[in-house]
Amino acid sequence: MPEATLGDLTRQLLAPSARSDVPPFMVMDVMAAAARIEAAGGHVVHMEVGQPAAPAPKTAIAAARAALDGGRIDYTSALGMASLRQRIARHYRESYGCAVDPDRIVVTTGSSGAFILAFLAMFEPGDRVAVTVPGYPPYRHILSALGCEPVLIETSSETRHALTGEALLAAHRRTPLKGVLVGSPANPTGTMMSREALTGLIAAAEGAGIRFISDEIYHGLDYAFAAVTAAELSPQALVINSFSKYFCMTGWRVGWMVVPEPLVRPIERLQQNLSISVPTLSQIAAEAAFDGRQEMEAVKFGYRENRRILSTGLPQAGLRHFLPADGAFYLYADVSEFT
Ligand SMILES: Cc1ncc(COP(=O)(O)O)c(C=O)c1O
Numbered sequence: 408m409p410e411a412t413l414g415d416l417t418r419q420l421l422a423p424s425a426r427s428d429v430p431p432f433m434v435m436d437v438m439a440a441a442a443r444i445e446a447a448g449g450h451v452v453h454m455e456v457g458q459p460a461a462p463a464p465k466t467a468i469a470a471a472r473a474a475l476d477g478g479r480i481d482y483t484s485a486l487g488m489a490s491l492r493q494r495i496a497r498h499y500r501e502s503y504g505c506a507v508d509p510d511r512i513v514v515t516t517g518s519s520g521a522f523i524l525a526f527l528a529m530f531e532p533g534d535r536v537a538v539t540v541p542g543y544p545p546y547r548h549i550l551s552a553l554g555c556e557p558v559l560i561e562t563s564s565e566t567r568h569a570l571t572g573e574a575l576l577a578a579h580r581r582t583p584l585k586g587v588l589v590g591s592p593a594n595p596t597g598t599m600m601s602r603e604a605l606t607g608l609i610a611a612a613e614g615a616g617i618r619f620i621s622d623e624i625y626h627g628l629d630y631a632f633a634a635v636t637a638a639e640l641s642p643q644a645l646v647i648n649s650f651s652k653y654f655c656m657t658g659w660r661v662g663w664m665v666v667p668e669p670l671v672r673p674i675e676r677l678q679q680n681l682s683i684s685v686p687t688l689s690q691i692a693a694e695a696a697f698d699g700r701q702e703m704e705a706v707k708f709g710y711r712e713n714r715r716i717l718s719t720g721l722p723q724a725g726l727r728h729f730l731p732a733d734g735a736f737y738l739y740a741d742v743s744e745f746t
Pocket residue numbers: 457516517518519520543590593594622624648649650651657661662
């Protein structure tokens with residue numbers, strides 16, 4: 408055997424793992440490029456990332472400031488501060504009329520942190536998990552990094568980009584699925600699933616033994632009709648949400664899950680080991696954000712106005728092919744005749 412050269416050895420020592428070979432989350436690359444242009448004195452109009460222009464509500468900022476003045480910022484329980492978990496449970500009662508046991512609520516590092524915990528707790532390496540296309544790219548990238556196989560199901564404007572039970576079961580017949588993840592309101596289409604559509608999809612999934620994950624990060628930003636939480640429709644569904652969008656707290660990195668009871672302890676053990684707990688200051692601010700509803704509703708009103716202006720303005724500018732945006736702050740227009 409020829410002797411390995413020093414160069415070979417160094418390459419071997421420094422070679423990244425195959426699982427880390429995920430595509431970039433492109434908006435973050437664009438954001439970094441924009442930051443480089445700005446650092447060099449350039450001017451950038453930021454349209455690259457789904458980020459509220461408004462800051463966190465004043466109630467959140469005041470609570471964080473008071474906590475800082477108070478001195479120690481300690482670890483919290485891995486599942487999150489008890490008072491925040493109770494406040495989130497109250498939010499389900501008040502906003503959806505849905506009773507959720509605070510013991511089933513897990514505070515996470517944004518919804519991004521929740522995906523990692525949920526996928527680890529629900530799936531084995533090699534498991535196939537369906538996600539829709541168009542869709543939020545990190546779903547499939549995180550699944551790949553964890554050794555799961557994302558199964559991409561294309562949706563079309565005919566179903567308003569909603570995944571149907573039939574399409575899910577057809578994919579399941581081709582390659583058995585262990586799970587499915589959908590978001591409503593959806594990124595990037597801005598469309599929402601009706602109560603009937605979501606109920607039908609969950610029934611189809613669970614009837615076939617497919618675990619259901621609902622990304623509800625854009626709840627609160629619904630214009631066409633009230634968004635329905637999967638927590639109300641099935642105790643087996645795992646719901647993911649975040650303070651990033653409606654609550655205008657992207658950089659605070661705090662979100663939550665509503666977890667089926669048997670998964671609470673496994674997720675607690677994962678979070679204990681992976682991150683100990685979610686940043687305490689952010690949890691304190693998040694709890695107080697619920698008291699800033701007036702401010703957040705004013706921001707939402709602005710989105711509603713943007714939506715109205717775009718819905719009438721884009722056709723005048725020649726962009727005629729798009730579905731009405733039901734929620735979130737996206738509008739998905741077909742530009743294929745121009746590019
Ligand atoms: C559909 C969807 N899910 C999840 C996330 C992640 O958000 P966060 O980790 O800030 O909660 C985003 C961010 O844009 C998103 O659009």
